[in-house]
Amino acid sequence: MSVLLDSFAPDTVEMRQAYCDALIAEAKVNDKLMVVDADVSHSVGTGRFYAAFPERAVNCGIMEAQAVGMSAGLSATGLVPFFHAFGVFATRRVFDQLFLSCAYQDLNVKIIGADPGVTAATNGGTHMPFEDLGLMRLIPHTTVIEPADSTMYASVVHEMAQTYGVIYLRTSRRVTTKLYRDGTQFKIGKAMRLYEGKDVYIIACGIMVYEALKARELLKAEGIDAGVIDMHTLKPLDNDAVLDAARRAGAIVTAENHNATGGLGSAVSELLCAEYPVPVERVGVFESFGEVGSQAFLQERFKLTAAEIARKAKICIERKGGKG
Amino acid sequence: MPSQKKPFDARETKRFAAEIRKNCIRALEAAGSGHIGGSMSIADMLAVLYNDILNIDPADPQWEERDWVVLSKGHCGPALYATLALKGYFDPAELLTLNKGGTHLPSHCDRLKTTGVDISTGSLGQGLSLASGVALGKRLQGIPGKVYAILGDGELQEGQNWEAFMFIAHRKLTNLVVLIDNNRRQLDGYVKDICNEEDLGNKLSAFGFEIRRVDGHDVTQLYNALISAGSGDRPTAVICDTEKGHGGCFAEIDGFNHYMPVSHEDAERAIAEIDRRLEAEI
Numbered sequence: 001m002s003v004l005l006d007s008f009a010p011d012t013v014e015m016r017q018a019y020c021d022a023l024i025a026e027a028k029v030n031d032k033l034m035v036v037d038a039d040v041s042h043s044v045g046t047g048r049f050y051a052a053f054p055e056r057a058v059n060c061g062i063m064e065a066q067a068v069g070m071s072a073g074l075s076a077t078g079l080v081p082f083f084h085a086f087g088v089f090a091t092r093r094v095f096d097q098l099f100l101s102c103a104y105q106d107l108n109v110k111i112i113g114a115d116p117g118v119t120a121a122t123n124g125g126t127h128m129p130f131e132d133l134g135l136m137r138l139i140p141h142t143t144v145i146e147p148a149d150s151t152m153y154a155s156v157v158h159e160m161a162q163t164y165g166v167i168y169l170r171t172s173r174r175v176t177t178k179l180y181r182d183g184t185q186f187k188i189g190k191a192m193r194l195y196e197g198k199d200v201y202i203i204a205c206g207i208m209v210y211e212a213l214k215a216r217e218l219l220k221a222e223g224i225d226a227g228v229i230d231m232h233t234l235k236p237l238d239n240d241a242v243l244d245a246a247r248r249a250g251a252i253v254t255a256e257n258h259n260a261t262g263g264l265g266s267a268v269s270e271l272l273c274a275e276y277p278v279p280v281e282r283v284g285v286f287e288s289f290g291e292v293g294s295q296a297f298l299q300e301r302f303k304l305t306a307a308e309i310a311r312k313a314k315i316c317i318e319r320k321g322g323k324g
Numbered sequence: 325m326p327s328q329k330k331p332f333d334a335r336e337t338k339r340f341a342a343e344i345r346k347n348c349i350r351a352l353e354a355a356g357s358g359h360i361g362g363s364m365s366i367a368d369m370l371a372v373l374y375n376d377i378l379n380i381d382p383a384d385p386q387w388e389e390r391d392w393v394v395l396s397k398g399h400c401g402p403a404l405y406a407t408l409a410l411k412g413y414f415d416p417a418e419l420l421t422l423n424k425g426g427t428h429l430p431s432h433c434d435r436l437k438t439t440g441v442d443i444s445t446g447s448l449g450q451g452l453s454l455a456s457g458v459a460l461g462k463r464l465q466g467i468p469g470k471v472y473a474i475l476g477d478g479e480l481q482e483g484q485n486w487e488a489f490m491f492i493a494h495r496k497l498t499n500l501v502v503l504i505d506n507n508r509r510q511l512d513g514y515v516k517d518i519c520n521e522e523d524l525g526n527k528l529s530a531f532g533f534e535i536r537r538v539d540g541h542d543v544t545q546l547y548n549a550l551i552s553a554g555s556g557d558r559p560t561a562v563i564c565d566t567e568k569g570h571g572g573c574f575a576e577i578d579g580f581n582h583y584m585p586v587s588h589e590d591a592e593r594a595i596a597e598i599d600r601r602l603e604a605e606i
Contacts, residue, residue, distance in 0.1 A: 075457070077465060
């Protein structure tokens, strides 16, 4: 049985709800787990954790630099802090703190960045990180994750808590399209190969996995056989999955809700140009700042759609010299 | 477990401070240059902390119940390294490898490289936040021991410190003691000329700290301020009035002394002067 649901629909729970449930469940068996916030606990959904474990939740106030450094200090005493903020403030604003106070000295801090890319929607360009994946990939020894739905998000909390080091996870906090069956298990660093294909592979993460699945159907209608990989972990990249896809189809499209530079498209391209060069097309945001609007509007605005993935897939197939 | 501390003896602590300065200068001489100014100004603080205050065990550097030291002004690592070597954390001969390729003693403090360094620092303004997390982590887990954070006065221009001050006071982290090396100078000149911070005592008091102000080169004043710090309901900040370069005679100048070349002749002259002053004082 496929790990995917038979049909896709908006989830019945918000991402933040599923996350907080998972966090509380983890805290019940892991007395080192801590929650750290910087005044957006209501937004990122950790509020119920404060009620469940008041002594293990620290709302610092609007001071992200202090929150990150303090989290690093907590971890130096053996605790496992999960720090939450909007993605822009969880990464861009505190890059040096993440770099030096956390990663450089091998401390153990988990970072949750809410509202990645166009999921920031009506908060607009100031709150719309298109660069967070790139920033976090650049710091040595980090792990970088973007889950596609609530099943995956909740599933990785335990492994995040158990895995030493700086881990950045970006995710929408609201309702997303539910893709995976309940109980599906995911492994950090191990891509989900959802469909095999012989003409092209689409490698996607986050909200773009659903777009990739829709793009596969669009391409199928045109007689094109597209594989789909959910690359939920950008770092460490599942090299085997990428190389296998390149060998099978000889054409790769990446799709991410992020700048086309620095994130998934870069990670895949960097690997392939060294190990197995094939045509790669990237779907992402090109040299633009975010702006305000509904998520649907913004996905059209920045061409983060199934139609764009399908268009680039065909370009990619043409570049390799045709189907098969 | 650490050995029992002896009663405070100012003469012994002064001797220790002199040894810290001498070993630090030898390390800088071997490197050819370094952060002499700030390293000299914190030498007496380090002497009192490591000789008379800290509950530590050099044979067990990771002892969970130890007191921690966070040298937020991480560029003054050479003074800390001299102190740690003298306390037996590592062979003092290693001091001569300062800043050389492959050394365990980099210019700025690195907890992964140097035995006895609790927290890595070097990007100014970050140490106090880390210290606050260590202090809170200890309190939440019921782990004994205090955290001593050494900050430069110039460093206080970094806004993150003031976030940390608010946090520490709000959480009443009395197991954290802040020492401010108030040498009144920063890399580019005098703090009062570049971005004045005074009245520091009133500022920190307004932020919720209990303030003690001492001559940062008077080991008795330092000891008295530190031995009782943290006993009230407010966290303590000890403002240590110091002189940048103090005790390294070639660096006791009004001009640029943040980072200086250190020749063999400089080192010889400075060490002789340290011995002469120590003799005169005790």
